[in-house]
Amino acid sequence: MFETDFEKILHQVENIHPTTYGNTRNYKDGSVTRLSPYISRGVISTKYVFTSLLNRGFNYWEIERLIQELAWRDYWQQIWIEKGNLIDDDFKSSQTNVENHQIPKAIIEAKTGIEVIDKAILDFYETGYLHNHLRLYIASITCNVAKSHWKIPAKWLYYHLLDADWASNALSWQWVAGANSNNKYFANQENINKFFYSDQKDTFLDVGYEELPLSSIPEILQELTTPTLLTSLPEKKSLKIDSQKPTLLYNFYNLDPLWKNDMDANRILLLEPSHFQKYPVSEKSIDFILALGQNIENLQIYTGEFEELMKEYQPENIYFKEHPTNIHYTGTVESRDWMFSVKGYYSSFFKFWKQCKKELSILYNAQ
Numbered sequence: 001m002f003e004t005d006f007e008k009i010l011h012q013v014e015n016i017h018p019t020t021y022g023n024t025r026n027y028k029d030g031s032v033t034r035l036s037p038y039i040s041r042g043v044i045s046t047k048y049v050f051t052s053l054l055n056r057g058f059n060y061w062e063i064e065r066l067i068q069e070l071a072w073r074d075y076w077q078q079i080w081i082e083k084g085n086l087i088d089d090d091f092k093s094s095q096t097n098v099e100n101h102q103i104p105k106a107i108i109e110a111k112t113g114i115e116v117i118d119k120a121i122l123d124f125y126e127t128g129y130l131h132n133h134l135r136l137y138i139a140s141i142t143c144n145v146a147k148s149h150w151k152i153p154a155k156w157l158y159y160h161l162l163d164a165d166w167a168s169n170a171l172s173w174q175w176v177a178g179a180n181s182n183n184k185y186f187a188n189q190e191n192i193n194k195f196f197y198s199d200q201k202d203t204f205l206d207v208g209y210e211e212l213p214l215s216s217i218p219e220i221l222q223e224l225t226t227p228t229l230l231t232s233l234p235e236k237k238s239l240k241i242d243s244q245k246p247t248l249l250y251n252f253y254n255l256d257p258l259w260k261n262d263m264d265a266n267r268i269l270l271l272e273p274s275h276f277q278k279y280p281v282s283e284k285s286i287d288f289i290l291a292l293g294q295n296i297e298n299l300q301i302y303t304g305e306f307e308e309l310m311k312e313y314q315p316e317n318i319y320f321k322e323h324p325t326n327i328h329y330t331g332t333v334e335s336r337d338w339m340f341s342v343k344g345y346y347s348s349f350f351k352f353w354k355q356c357k358k359e360l361s362i363l364y365n366a367q
């Protein structure tokens with residue numbers, strides 16, 4: 001369902017519909033891009049999408065909304081870079097009203113009784129993708145209705161998402177749960193019916209917004225579980241390293257086929273067991289990266305730690321792209337591509353976006 005051939009992915013970028021995006025993105029059939037699995041895996045960057053939109057000659061107001069959403073990705077990434085592991089715990093304030101550190105079994109088993117949600121979870125297991133609005137609904141039901149702490153549920157979602165990105169994931173869950181925002185996010189049945197074209201009534205969400213935050217945990221959400229999240233990595237195989245050539249390291253967050261593609265180099269996809277112990281992902285997610293890796297010529301797969309690789313093969317002239325999950329690599333670190341030059345920690349997205357917008361306006365005025 002998600003293409004892995006690079007040419008087809010680039011074709012998909014050229015065919016997104018930015019002009020209808022703004023008004024429709026919250027709806028089931030809205031003009032969303034479904035590019036997140038490629039952006040998260042570093043196959044393409046937000047800047048690549050941004051540049052493609054600029055080249056297609058749209059007016060400023062036609063693409064502003066989509067660029068703003070792409071900027072959310074860069075914003076969360078900048079926070080991860082600046083704050084590191086602090087995003088793993090309640091970031092701005094402690095989540096309030098927490099009654100458990102598990103996840104409702106009804107969420108995992110797609111048996112909440114909310115038809116749209118149950119169907120979405122079943123589809124999600126098949127596709128590895130969820131619409132943003134559905135992610136918000138699921139997080140809200142889990143954290144704010146069932147009163148689960150956000151972390152275990154976030155790890156469950158990350159495990160199954162092909163676009164798993166710990167910054168977007170952990171910080172969005174916390175945004176919903178009020179640990180990274182001033183208010184908890186609630187959506188009721190009427191909202192779900194409107195955006196996902198259903199007409200269900202008499203559910204635990206079929207109440208007004210004054211009542212919803214005060215409701216007790218519905219019986220159907222009371223049974224809890226802790227999912228087992230383990231990653232199965234390919235077996236370790238020996239590599240053929242040419243010691244005369246530089247070595248380029250790829251990983252779960254960098255599978256960019258265009259990166260140094262004219263360099264004669266050893267290319268290694270490094271799958272570190274310690275990484276996947278901390279950030280476990282499903283078999284589907286591993287299969288996805290292995291398929292995406294086929295776009296990179298002569299990519300060899302190494303299952304093992306960075307240090308082990310160094311000891312076993314002593315590769316020289318190592319290059320890798322900057323990322324918070326690989327600060328322990330040594331060698332030449334290269335910057336990722338960003339849409340704007342705005343860097344560092346901003347306490348709110350809108351402060352960050354204000355700076356980005358200035359650069360966007362300058363770009364447009366210069367045209």
Ligand SMILES: Cc1cc2nc3c(=O)[nH]c(=O)nc-3n(C[C@H](O)[C@H](O)[C@H](O)COP(=O)(O)OP(=O)(O)OC[C@H]3O[C@@H](n4cnc5c(N)ncnc54)[C@H](O)[C@@H]3O)c2cc1C
Nearest residue numbers: 032033034035036069070073132135163164165168169172
């Ligand atoms: C609880 C929760 C968990 C999430 N977990 C992840 C995750 O693990 N990985 C992930 O990539 N996104 C995550 N998101 C953000 C967002 O839901 C997805 O990026 C988006 O739905 C991807 O679909 P799309 O490419 O069709 O997006 P579009 O709507 O087409 O947006 C285009 C691009 O903009 C970026 N973008 C859009 N919305 C957001 C957003 N809210 N936050 C960050 N970037 C955004 C993405 O790069 C996306 O590909 C999460 C959101 C929530 C509420």
